[in-house]
Each structure stands twice: as structure tokens, then as C-alpha cells.
Amino acid sequence: MTTIAHGNAAPANPRAALLAALASRRSVAAAGLAEPGPSAADIETLLTLAARAPDHAMLTPWRFILIEGEARAALGARLAQAYRAGNPHMAPEKREKFAGIMSRLFPAPLAVVVVSRPVEGTSIPPFEQELSAGAVCMNLLHGAHVLGYAGIWVTGWAATHDAAVRLLGVSEGERVAGILHVGTAKEPPSERARPDVAALTTRWTPPAD
Numbered sequence: 001m002t003t004i005a006h007g008n009a010a011p012a013n014p015r016a017a018l019l020a021a022l023a024s025r026r027s028v029a030a031a032g033l034a035e036p037g038p039s040a041a042d043i044e045t046l047l048t049l050a051a052r053a054p055d056h057a058m059l060t061p062w063r064f065i066l067i068e069g070e071a072r073a074a075l076g077a078r079l080a081q082a083y084r085a086g087n088p089h090m091a092p093e094k095r096e097k098f099a100g101i102m103s104r105l106f107p108a109p110l111a112v113v114v115v116s117r118p119v120e121g122t123s124i125p126p127f128e129q130e131l132s133a134g135a136v137c138m139n140l141l142h143g144a145h146v147l148g149y150a151g152i153w154v155t156g157w158a159a160t161h162d163a164a165v166r167l168l169g170v171s172e173g174e175r176v177a178g179i180l181h182v183g184t185a186k187e188p189p190s191e192r193a194r195p196d197v198a199a200l201t202t203r204w205t206p207p208a209d
């Protein structure tokens with residue numbers, strides 16, 4: 001089991017510290033993430049935490065692809081090329097704008113592609129297996145936050161377009177559950193409005209006969 005190395009001294013009340021961490025995570029756009037990124041040991045911790053996601057029948061219906069260092073620009077250039085090739089009839093100015101976005105898609109020190117790969121021929125529906133991949137993404141984001149990093153879970157063209165996902169290394173029968181950008185926030189994120197949990201919650205009661 002990987003030891004989680006907190007940046008700060010051990011909190012006096014670990015439970016309160018954990019609750020505070022869960023309550024304070026905020027997404028930071030990839031462009032707002034800079035060095036330092038997670039060390040090799042931190043990455044191992046993140047993936048180990050991510051892999052603790054609930055998993056009906058223990059099928060491990062997901063895997064990881066890491067994008068870091070020079071691979072980020074190399075992949076960005078290929079995605080930009082694929083975007084141009086996939087949109088031949090788009091107005092050139094618009095096409096170049098989006099191709100430029102693709103070329104700079106990985107500004108954060110680390111991107112983790114969480115690949116959903118539902119196992120066929122089991123009694124566990126693909127939907128449940130895809131939910132497990134979502135839980136992997138959430139665990140990873142929380143892990144990054146506890147380690148002192150920030151991150152964001154994105155999808156978009158690069159995560160959904162056939163040519164793009166092939167470039168990422170995603171195979172037939174697999175889908176991108178999320179691209180998780182991880183790094184250090186350039187600016188502390190401000191809080192956003194959160195759902196009114198009470199308004200979303202009902203209690204089941206037996207129907208009147």
C-alpha cells in the first residue's frame with residue numbers, strides 16, 4: 001500500500017482534515033495549472049487511490065494513460081493535425097483556431113487519461129462499469145487535491161473523436177472517461193455556487209393504500 005505523503009504536518013484531527021479536503025476541492029482549468037506537477041511517487045499514489053474505486057465484480061474495467069513531459073507537445077501537434085484533417089470544410093480561420101487549441105491541450109505537468117473498458121460477457125451491465133471509471137476519475141481528483149495539487153476532469157473533442165482517441169492510445173471497445181489534468185494552481189480557485197442538496201433530496205415513504 002502506498003503511503004500518502006501530505007505536504008503539511010500530520011493534522012491533529014485526521015477526520016476533520018479529510019472532511020475539509022473533500023469540502024474544498026475545486027477544479028482549475030488546465031491552462032491555470034503549472035509546475036510543480038506530481039513526482040513519480042505522487043503519481044503512484046494518485047493511481048493507487050484512483051484504483052480504489054468501487055468496482056462491481058472486480059472487473060477492473062478501466063486503465064490509465066499518462067501524458068507528461070515532451071509527450072504533451074508531441075501529442076498536441078498530432079491532435080492539431082487530426083483536427084485539421086477531420087474538418088476539411090470548416091472555415092480555415094475557425095479550423096486553425098481549434099487546431100491551435102488542440103496543439104496546446106496539455107499545459108499542465110500531468111494529464112491522466114482514464115480509459116473505460118467495459119468487460120463483455122459478464123452479468124455486470126456496461127453502465128455500471130462506466131460508472132466505476134467515473135469513480136476512478138473522482139478518486140484521482142480528490143487524491144490530487146489532498147496531495148496539494150489542483151486538477152480538472154475534461155472530455156471534449158480529443159476525448160470523443162475517433163481519430164483523436166486513437167492518437168491517445170484508446171482502442172476499439174474502449175472510451176475516454178476523462179482526461180484529468182493535474183498540476184499546481186497558478187491562482188487559488190474561487191468557490192462556485194453548489195447545488196442545493198436539500199432541494200434535490202426526498203425521503204421515500206410507502207404509498208398510501
Ligand SMILES: Cc1cc2nc3c(=O)[nH]c(=O)nc-3n(C[C@H](O)[C@H](O)[C@H](O)COP(=O)(O)O)c2cc1C
Pocket residue numbers: 025026027028152153154155156177178192
Ligand atoms: C465527465 C465530465 C466531463 C467534463 N468535461 C469538461 C470539459 O470538457 N471542459 C470543462 O471545462 N469542464 C468539463 N467538466 C466539468 C469540470 O470537470 C468541473 O466539474 C466543472 O468545471 C465544475 O468545477 P468543480 O469541479 O470545481 O465543481 C466535465 C465534468 C465531467 C464530470
